[in-house]
Amino acid sequence: MNRVIAAVLTxxxxxxxxxxxxxxxxxxxxxxxxxKCKSCHEIVDDSGNTIVKGGKTGPNLxxxxxxxxxxxxxxxxxxxxxxASEQGLMIDEANFGAYLSDPTGWVAEATxxxxxxxxxxxxxxxxxxxxxxxxxxxxxxxxxxxxxxxEVTLQLKWVTQAQFAGYYVALDQGFYEEEGLSVTVLPGGxxxxxxxxxxxxxxxITVEWMPAALAAREKGLPMVNIAQPFKSSGMMLTCWKDxxxxxxxxxxxxxxxxxxxxxxYPFLSWMSQLGIMTDGKSENxxxxxxxxxxxxxxxxxxxxxxxxxxxxxxxxxxxxxVSPDELVTFKYEDQGVATLEDGLYVLEDNLDDxxxxxxxxxxxxxxxxxxxxxxxxxxxxxxxxxxxxxxxAQTEVHQKRMMGExxxxxxxxxxxxxxxxxxxxxxxxxxxxxxxxxxAPPEGAWTHQITDxxxx
Ligand code: HEC
Numbered sequence: 001m002n003r004v005i006a007a008v009l010t011x012x013x014x015x016x017x018x019x020x021x022x023x024x025x026x027x028x029x030x031x032x033x034x035x036k037c038k039s040c041h042e043i044v045d046d047s048g049n050t051i052v053k054g055g056k057t058g059p060n061l062x063x064x065x066x067x068x069x070x071x072x073x074x075x076x077x078x079x080x081x082x083x084a085s086e087q088g089l090m091i092d093e094a095n096f097g098a099y100l101s102d103p104t105g106w107v108a109e110a111t112x113x114x115x116x117x118x119x120x121x122x123x124x125x126x127x128x129x130x131x132x133x134x135x136x137x138x139x140x141x142x143x144x145x146x147x148x149x150x151e152v153t154l155q156l157k158w159v160t161q162a163q164f165a166g167y168y169v170a171l172d173q174g175f176y177e178e179e180g181l182s183v184t185v186l187p188g189g190x191x192x193x194x195x196x197x198x199x200x201x202x203x204x205i206t207v208e209w210m211p212a213a214l215a216a217r218e219k220g221l222p223m224v225n226i227a228q229p230f231k232s233s234g235m236m237l238t239c240w241k242d243x244x245x246x247x248x249x250x251x252x253x254x255x256x257x258x259x260x261x262x263x264x265y266p267f268l269s270w271m272s273q274l275g276i277m278t279d280g281k282s283e284n285x286x287x288x289x290x291x292x293x294x295x296x297x298x299x300x301x302x303x304x305x306x307x308x309x310x311x312x313x314x315x316x317x318x319x320x321x322v323s324p325d326e327l328v329t330f331k332y333e334d335q336g337v338a339t340l341e342d343g344l345y346v347l348e349d350n351l352d353d354x355x356x357x358x359x360x361x362x363x364x365x366x367x368x369x370x371x372x373x374x375x376x377x378x379x380x381x382x383x384x385x386x387x388x389x390x391x392x393a394q395t396e397v398h399q400k401r402m403m404g405e406x407x408x409x410x411x412x413x414x415x416x417x418x419x420x421x422x423x424x425x426x427x428x429x430x431x432x433x434x435x436x437x438x439x440a441p442p443e444g445a446w447t448h449q450i451t452d453x454x455x456x
Contacts, residue, residue, distance in 0.1 A: 026130060026131045026134040026135075027131065027134040027135040027137070027138040027139075028135075029128070029131040029135075030128070030130075030131035030132040030133065030134050030135025030136070031135045031139075031177075032173075032174035032177060033124060033128045033131060033132045033135070034052065034132060034135055034136075035171045035172055035174060035177070036122070036124075036171075036172050036384070036387050036388065037054070037058075037061070037122070038052060038053070038054040038055065038171070038184075039054065039055045039057070039160075039185065039388045039390055040054065040055045040056075040057035040058035040119075040390055041054050041055065041057075041058045041059070041060070041061045042054035042055065042056065042060055042061070043060065043061050043062045043136075043139045043140075044060050044062055045062050045063075045140075046062070046063075051139050052139060053151065053182060053184060054184075055390065057390045058075075058118070058119060059072040059075040059077070060072055060075070061136060061139075062139070062140055063140040064091050064136065064140070065091065065092075065133070065136055065137045065140055066090060066091065066092050067090070067091055068084070068085050068088045068089060068090055068091070069081055069084040069085055069089045069090070069091050069095075069099070069107070070082055070084045070085030070089075071085050077118065078115055078116060078117050078118045079113070079115040080104065080107050080108060080111070080113050080114070080115035080116065080117055081107065081117065081118070083107075083111045083113030083115075084107050084110070084111050084113070087111050089107070089110055089111060093130070093133050095110075096129070096133055097124075097126075097129045100121075100122040100124055100129075101121060101122070101124075102121055103117035103119040103120070103121065103122075104116050104117040120392055122387065123383060123387060149177070149180055149181055149182035150180060150181055150182065150359055151181070151182045151183075151184065152176075152181050152182070152183045152184070152204050152205065152359055152360075152363050153183075153184045153186060153202070153203045153204050153205075154167060154183060154184070154185050154186065154203060154204070154205050154206070154207070154363075155186045155188065155192075155194045155197045155198065155202065155203035155205070155206040155207070156185060156186060156187050156188045156194070156206075156207050157188050157194050157206070157207045157208055157209070157342065158187075158188045158189070159187050159188060159189050159389075159391070159393075160187045160385060160388050160389045160390065160391070160394070161312070161385060161389075161394055161399065161402060162311070162374075162381065162382050162385050162399045162400075162402035162403040162406050163309075163311060163312070163342065163402065163406055164185070164207065164385070165370075165371075165374040165381040165382070165384070165385050165403055165406060166229060166367055166368070166370040166371030166373075166374050166381075166410070167183075167185055167207075167367055167370060168185065168370070168381075168384050168385050168387075168388045169370040169371075169373050169374045169381050169384055170183070170366045170367050170369060170370030170373075171183055171185060171370075171388075172384045172387070172388075173369075173370065173373060175366035175367075175369045175370050175373075176362075176363070176366045178366065179362035179363070179365060179366045180362065181359065181362055181363060181366065183363070185388075186202075186203060187390070190293055193261060194206040194207065194208050195208060195212060195213070195216045195221060195223065198221075198223065198345065198346070198347060199216075199221050199347075204346065204350070204356075204359070204360075205226075205344055205345065205346050205360065205363065206344070206345050206346075207342050207343070207344060207345075208223070208342075208343060208345050209263065209266075209339065209340065209341045209342065209343070210225065210339055210340035210341070210343055210422075210425050211263075211265035211266055211269075211339050211425070211429055211437055212261075212263065212265065213225065213343070213345050213445070214425075214426070214429060214437070214438050214442050214445055215265060215437055215438060217442055217445055218438045218439065218440070218442065221347075222347060222348035222349070222444075223345045223346070223347065223348070223445070224345060224346055224347070224348045224351060224444065224445060224446060224447055225340075225343045225344065225345055225417055225422075225445060225446035225447070226344050226345070226346055226351075226360060226364065226446075226447060226449070226450040226451070227343065227344040227364045227367070227368070227415045227416070227417070227450060227451050227454075228340060228343045228344070228413060228415065228416070228417040228418070228421070229342060229343070229344070229367065229368065229371050229410055229413055229415055230340065230341045230342040230343065230409050230410055230413060231409065231410065231411060231412040231413040231418070231421070232333055232338065232408065232409045232411075232412070233266075233331075233332050233333050233338035233339060233340070233341050233409070234309045234310040234311050234341060234405065234406075234409050235266060235307065235308075235309060235310075235331070235332045235338070235341070236307075236308055236309070236310060236314070236329045236330055236331040236332060237251075237256065237267075237305045237306070237307060237308070237329065237330045238298065238305060238306055238307075238308040238313070238314055238317060238327055238328075238329050239251075239304055239305035239327065239328045239329070239330070240298070240301070240304055240305075240326065240327065240328075241325070241326055241327060241328045242326065243304040243305075245304060245305065245328050246328060248274055248330060248335065249274075251274070251276065251286060251305065252276055252282075252283065252284060252285070252286065253281050253282065253283060253285070253286070254281070254286055254287070254303075254304040254305065255281065255286070255287040255288075255289050255302065255303045255304055256286050256287070256288060256289065256303060256304065256305045256306070257289045257290075257291035257297045257298065257302075257303040257305065257306030257307055258288050258289065258290065258291055258307055259291050259307050260290055260291075263307070264288075265339070265429060265437040266332055266337060266338075266339045266428070267288075267307065268437060269337055269339070269428045269429055269431055269437060270332065270335060270337040270428075271286065272431055273337060273428075273431050289302065289303050291303075291306055291307055294316070295308070295313050295316045295317050295320065298317060299317070299320050299322070308329075310331070310405050310408075310409075311401075311402045311405035311406050311409070312402060314329070315398065315401055315402070319398075337428045338424070338425075338428075339424075339425040339428055339429065340417075340421055340422065340425045341409070342409075343417070344364065344367070346360060348444065351447065351449065357449065357450065357453075360450050361450050361453040361454045362454070364415055364450050364451060364454040365454040365455070367415075368414065368415040368454070368455070371410050371413075371415075374403065374406075374407070374410075375407045375410055375411060378400065378403040378404055378407055379400055379403070381403050382396065382399040382400040382402070382403040383396070383399075385399050385403070386399055414451075414455055415451050415454065415455060416448060416451040416452075416455060417446050417448070417451070419446075422445075422446055426438070426441055426442065
């Protein structure tokens with residue numbers, strides 16, 4: 001008898017062990033899927049313990065399993081979700097999948113309500129849904145953080161777009177997780193200066209252009225380039241052909257749109273190399289128009305030329321109905337004045353800390369894996385970027401096109417800065433005669449310490 005009980009018990013223990021191992025494996029897989037939700041959703045329990053760090057654009061997803069939709073106190077849901085909450089529409093496993101695939105359509109249909117959901121459609125594979133669900137359930141039971149991952153905060157140079165695909169891919173594909181990192185990506189924007197965020201301790205690492213980083217360094221903010229995922233520059237000047245511009249010499253006596261906040265340095269160097277003054281229209285000078293973040297100055301002919309990136313603003317001009325034949329472009333790369341764009345920068349002092357160096361090594365390794373994945377799977381990368389766009393402003397067409405252009409700029413970089421590119425950048429910047437970007441060759445502005453360790 002005892003032996004029977006023992007056998008039954010053994011069998012029982014084996015089965016439960018198996019079952020819990022299985023559900024643990026599912027939740028673990030679901031945790032990776034949740035990476036694409038983190039930009040908008042955090043998981044914080046009622047006593048304020050953060051289980052998963054994330055954004056606040058969407059409601060805290062702690063304990064949402066089998067609860068009515070739209071019921072997190074303090075979150076301002078869409079009208080549609082308020083209807084769902086009044087009707088007690090449940091977030092159960094079946095509804096969960098349906099909701100994610102069409103937040104507006106499905107809730108409207110289920111409730112008869114109208115309006116627009118504040119969440120866009122989420123692309124989650126059918127096979128991933130049960131895992132994601134298991135993860136949300138397990139995260140709600142956990143009272144402690146789900147993993148002891150080390151945190152890294154990355155500040156982007158600009159808004160969420162394919163320019164930063166490598167980082168979003170690394171997040172989405174779990175490359176950071178594989179390195180034991182929990183990475184928060186902070187989008188930039190017109191009001192955000194990455195160098196200042198870095199200086200203020202708001203981020204461990206930032207994406208910046210080298211001219212701005214070197215200028216900041218000379219002014220006393222010791223930024224160091226630890227990796228250079230972009231090999232080539234995407235900056236160009238885009239001009240109306242009918243203004244009579246065909247070569248750089250024709251730029252004299254014109255109004256040219258230029259971005260500021262540190263992005264003007266490559267332009268100023270170029271003009272200085274051409275011997276063109278930037279203090280107003282004259283036989284040997286140009287009027288510099290401080291360009292905002294749209295292409296209107298060109299379209300409205302307030303400027304003969306404006307600054308554009310090959311992957312972004314140029315296409316905004318084309319999208320406005322202008323034919324490529326009507327335009328003349330000057331790529332900084334072709335003019336020999338290309339300066340390094342999108343590199344990864346940290347504060348020099350932090351590099352004395354072995355733990356920081358170790359985190360950055362893992363971060364760079366995973367980020368480069370993300371970049372190469374994005375290069376090889378541009379359309380998928382563009383969709384991942386779209387998933388992470390909290391503003392919903394980006395479109396699939398534009399992001400896919402952008403990713404195609406970005407892949408040309410990251411091609412040929414394994415992440416390690418090429419000293420020759422650095423030297424050219426410095427030479428270009430030092431050439432700024434009347435208006436130098438930097439006054440002396442910088443020292444210690446880059447290191448291979450991180451990439452040597454990351455890429456070995
Ligand atoms: C770009 C931001 C964003 C992303 C990414 C995002 N969500 Fe949301 N989510 C929201 C917003 C905003 C709401 C509130 C919707 C409303 O009020 O209409 C929401 C609502 C929800 C709800 C309903 C919660 C409730 O309290 O009723 C669930 C469940 C949910 N999201 C799950 C997910 C999952 C899972 C993912 C990842 C696959 C995800 N979301 C990705 C923004 C986002």
